[in-house]
Amino acid sequence: MTDTSEQEQRRRRLTAWGKSERILSRASAESTVGGQLAALAADAGAVYELSEPADVYGDGVVAELERRVARTLGTEAAAFFPTGTMAQQVALRCWAGRTGNATVALHPLSHPEVHESGAFSVVSGLRTVHPTHAARLPTADEVRDFDEPFGTLMLELPLRDAGFVLPSWEELTAVVESARERDAVVHFDGARLWECASHFGRTLPEIAELADSVYVSFYKSLDAMSGAALAGPASLIAEARTWRHRYGGQVFQQFPAALSAMLGLERELPRLPEYVAHAKEVAAAMADGFRAAGVPWFRVHPAPPHTHQFQVWLPYPAELLTEAAVCQAEQTGVTLFRRWFSDTPPGLAVTEVTVSSAGLAWTADEVRAAVADFVGRLRA
Missing domain, CATH: 3.40.640.10 (Type I PLP-dependent aspartate aminotransferase-like (Major domain))
Structure with a gap:
């Protein structure tokens, strides 16, 4: 894959994730330059006096x-x-x-x-x-x-x-x-x-x-x-x-990074225990969904997750899994998985799942339904 095609694929993924109405984690880095600048300008005054010299x-x-x-x-x-x-x-x-x-x-x-x-x-x-x-x-x-x-x-x-x-x-x-x-x-x-x-x-x-x-x-x-x-x-x-x-x-000068770090300490740090607790529910629901869908082999690791992030392993090519994930986001507005990567032993692929504020709205039933839809796309 050339650099140009990879850039096009990345833009496609970012567009699909950005338009998704339901997603487990939404990172500010996936926003546009303008979006990030606007958010920083709007929020930074809550954590630091902006009239101070840079x-x-x-x-x-x-x-x-x-x-x-x-x-x-x-x-x-x-x-x-x-x-x-x-x-x-x-x-x-x-x-x-x-x-x-x-x-x-x-x-x-x-x-x-x-x-x-x-x-x-x-x-x-x-x-x-x-x-x-x-x-x-x-x-x-x-x-x-x-x-x-x-x-x-x-x-x-x-x-x-x-x-x-x-x-x-x-x-x-x-x-x-x-x-x-x-x-x-x-x-x-x-x-x-x-x-x-x-x-x-x-x-x-x-x-x-x-x-x-x-x-x-x-x-x-x-x-x-x-x-x-x-x-x-x-x-x-x-x-x-x-x-x-x-x-x-x-x-x-490093004030944009420093201000955004202060915002993270103020807003994200107190919520991390919430994310960790909900990640355990999401991981369990994913495992239920794969079992119900009759997937021949899968692994949600570790079970339960130790933090708000965990791995999912499936016996399919990484390219197929990534394409199914992007198509699901584009066609249903639901982003369950992001990119998948090939790993050893051959024939397996792995992805990382992060649960943050956007993921707190997901119920176990919604996770299971999204897994069923995803597996259906693989079989199709």
Whole structure:
């Protein structure tokens, strides 16, 4: 498929999703440029005084966002970064210097290993090792008994590519303790940390307190335009600011991203427990729908979901599933699934389902009916 055809397909999908009257999640990034600008201009005054001067190199609204993040997570300080890729490289580079060990233990499905083109080793001189290859975070025994030293244990919460999975609170605390027994520091890749509180039954400060440093994203769960934050001890964050400049992250002005992040903290963060609870109902109804439709094999994973996101697996080509999903949206105004992707073993495809505010209106019966319609399109 050429770039042009992919752009056309993306425009088609966005149009179908935008016109859908019923959808499980509606992200602001799927809106138009004008739509996003208008929404930001209309809403930002509710979270920040817009008569204040615009930010310059991280002061003003950006500094205020950093203070709010630190307060929300219960850490001494926080620093805004344009991307999570940069934030985590800086964090782990700082820890490597402090521990004297540039080896990072993490899961092979974690974001830096799968989605960042080897940035840890190529850009930051870090080396990675894997305490486990199972589709879950490592256990305390796997960390404790790993056969070589590492300076930092990095835990992605939740582990997205394994199905947005989380350990239990007891398992997480045991893993952290096992790393500390090895004199390693612990860093949380918390791109989606915001929605983990319900699963753990703990507050965000209680979760963040387990780690030596935490990265959070603003656009994944909080629906901001972009941006991330690194939170932790004041001395670490001060050092991270220096490295942020060296990595090219000292951006002249960032007020649109900062304002949208503030809106996410104010509006989306309090609603995430609602989304997590409803995702469990949606996932169960999807499974009922596939069973009732006589689909030969399917998987809704994990069951029940640990957060407001989960995977669905079906034994059909990804292209066929994506086309059926787009056609359903175009012809019925209902978006049940979005894009599907081929995965191993051959013959299976997977999609990610997110339930947010738009999805709260769906009843279990409506989910089952949408699944029946979707499966009918596959058979047709």
